[in-house]
Amino acid sequence: MRSKVWNYTIGGYRVVEKYLKGRKGRKLSLEELEHVYKVVEILKRTIELVRELEKIEPGF
Numbered sequence: 001m002r003s004k005v006w007n008y009t010i011g012g013y014r015v016v017e018k019y020l021k022g023r024k025g026r027k028l029s030l031e032e033l034e035h036v037y038k039v040v041e042i043l044k045r046t047i048e049l050v051r052e053l054e055k056i057e058p059g060f
Contacts, residue, residue, distance in 0.1 A: 005043045015043060 008015055019036055028036070 001044060001047070004047050005040055008043045008047065016040060 006014065006016055016036065016039065019039065023032065
């Protein structure tokens, strides 16, 4: 699941990579770490939901 979250794209960009690249070279605040954690959890759930939808409607 880890690689699926890392490779998840929206608009041609890997979501987590894009977020982290924008903050390259500095320490993330606690708020930023919490935000990226929430994004990762949302992406995990999104991947699970898409899998479920594909069972119902192949090619979704």
